[in-house]
Amino acid sequence: MSGEAVSATTARREQARGSFAGGFSWAMARDLRLAWRHPDEAVLTVAFFALVASLFPLGIGAEPQLLVRIGPGVIWVAALLAAFLALPGLFAADYVDGSLEQMTLSPHPALGWAAGKIAAHWIVSGLPLTLLSPLIGLQYGLAPDTLAIQALSLLVGTPVLSLLGGACAALALGARGGGMLLALLALPLFVPVLIFGAGAAEAQATGLSPAPHLSLLTAGLIAALVGLPWAVGAAVKIAVD
Amino acid sequence: MPEVLQVRDLACRRGPALLFSGISFEVAGGELLCVRGPNGCGKTTLLRCVTGLTRPDEGTVLWHGEPSQTDPERMRAGTAFSGHLPGLKDDLSADENLEFMLRLRGARSTPEERREALAAVGLEKRRRIPARRLSAGQRRRIGLARLALDPAELWVLDEPLTALDDAGQALFIDLLARHLEGGGLALAATHHRLAPASGVVRELRLA
Numbered sequence: 001m002s003g004e005a006v007s008a009t010t011a012r013r014e015q016a017r018g019s020f021a022g023g024f025s026w027a028m029a030r031d032l033r034l035a036w037r038h039p040d041e042a043v044l045t046v047a048f049f050a051l052v053a054s055l056f057p058l059g060i061g062a063e064p065q066l067l068v069r070i071g072p073g074v075i076w077v078a079a080l081l082a083a084f085l086a087l088p089g090l091f092a093a094d095y096v097d098g099s100l101e102q103m104t105l106s107p108h109p110a111l112g113w114a115a116g117k118i119a120a121h122w123i124v125s126g127l128p129l130t131l132l133s134p135l136i137g138l139q140y141g142l143a144p145d146t147l148a149i150q151a152l153s154l155l156v157g158t159p160v161l162s163l164l165g166g167a168c169a170a171l172a173l174g175a176r177g178g179g180m181l182l183a184l185l186a187l188p189l190f191v192p193v194l195i196f197g198a199g200a201a202e203a204q205a206t207g208l209s210p211a212p213h214l215s216l217l218t219a220g221l222i223a224a225l226v227g228l229p230w231a232v233g234a235a236v237k238i239a240v241d
Numbered sequence: 242m243p244e245v246l247q248v249r250d251l252a253c254r255r256g257p258a259l260l261f262s263g264i265s266f267e268v269a270g271g272e273l274l275c276v277r278g279p280n281g282c283g284k285t286t287l288l289r290c291v292t293g294l295t296r297p298d299e300g301t302v303l304w305h306g307e308p309s310q311t312d313p314e315r316m317r318a319g320t321a322f323s324g325h326l327p328g329l330k331d332d333l334s335a336d337e338n339l340e341f342m343l344r345l346r347g348a349r350s351t352p353e354e355r356r357e358a359l360a361a362v363g364l365e366k367r368r369r370i371p372a373r374r375l376s377a378g379q380r381r382r383i384g385l386a387r388l389a390l391d392p393a394e395l396w397v398l399d400e401p402l403t404a405l406d407d408a409g410q411a412l413f414i415d416l417l418a419r420h421l422e423g424g425g426l427a428l429a430a431t432h433h434r435l436a437p438a439s440g441v442v443r444e445l446r447l448a
Contacts, residue, residue: 018314018347026344030330037332098326105292107318107347241295 023112031120071140072201110233126158251300278447
């Protein structure tokens with residue numbers, strides 16, 4: 001081997017370092033590119049959201065007062081179910097093709113790529129749902145200020161759903177009937193997010209301050225940001241063992 | 242100076258059955274250790290224990306003289322694992338797969354470097370088509386290109402010749418020889434005879 005090639009190898013060995021940012025940007029860039037290649041999944045999530053939210057007025061009648069009353073809750077439930085749709089594949093695909101093994105053996109800390117994957121999941125599910133929610137809210141005749149609070153509560157709440165759901169998806173890895181198990185694990189955990197999220201818009205609609213609900217949601221988001229990516233890393237490590 | 246990789250008294254159970262116990266070996270720079278044994282004797286598990294994917298029931302792995310658990314990220318940065326699962330994304334092209342594999346390993350690569358590496362394994366013309374449209378052997382060749390650019394000092398290879406044709410196997414042996422010549426070391430589980438042109442080849446038999 002020539003001296004030049006040896007020194008190139010040595011240089012490459014020295015520059016190879018893991019970092020949180022390296023793992024985060026790696027996972028986010030890869031998952032977003034994969035989502036871009038297959039936009040059907042993101043489109044499906046949004047279409048599901050719009051459909052479910054539109055079914056309620058058809059089922060229980062289009063009385064304006066009733067719609068304003070149930071609107072925030074229905075929109076939140078629909079968003080929650082739509083955000084759940086893409087969860088089963090979040091880690092399962094990487095588990096099956098061996099990417100998860102390579103991620104576990106990467107010099108990047110698990111915290112980085114776990115957070116990156118969850119962030120990418122939110123960008124293709126939670127974010128479009130949040131952006132679409134005012135349009136759905138209009139169908140229910142919600143007032144503009146309620147629409148704004150609704151979108152704000154989704155903006156803070158859907159990342160919590162992605163984080164909680166990501167942790168559950170990692171825990172359900174390798175279990176038989178993983179999809180069903182995931183629903184049983186994740187949906188009950190989503191309940192507090194649903195209560196405070198829907199509560200914020202409802203409080204605004206009835207003339208109360210949405211601030212307490214939003215503060216609690218934000219507190220939940222911060223707690224989830226701190227604890228859950230770490231839990232995902234630990235769960236993945238157990239799954240690939 | 243201690244050997245780069247030292248394994249002491251490794252033991253692993255799978256359920257109630259003891260797969261292996263008391264496995265000790267050392268691998269220095271420029272050496273290839275071939276793990277041999279019949280199917281089901283624990284070759285894959287031994288390799289996974291060394292990388293840290295599987296937690297052994299007993300024993301320690303020392304990386305540059307230090308237990309691998311004290312600084313796992315240092316050992317992971319120096320270890321490239323190629324297992325039964327390729328870790329490829331079907332929807333990404335060979336070039337993209339290679340780029341992301343290397344980024345995950347903490348290594349930067351230029352498009353030019355990747356093009357050369359893929360050309361060396363015979364994928365230059367197919368580097369932009371999705372990996373799902375490549376054959377099993379061509380997909381293995383992406384793994385070879387990754388090994389060529391991976392900065393790791395230690396290669397841990399599980400059946401590295403699977404699905405490769407004669408030319409592919411020759412390519413792999415050539416890569417391995419260059420890796421050993423550059424001071425790298427390798428641990429391979431294989432049923433084939435590996436005879437790289439340089440480096441020391443030793444064998445470990447699992448009963």
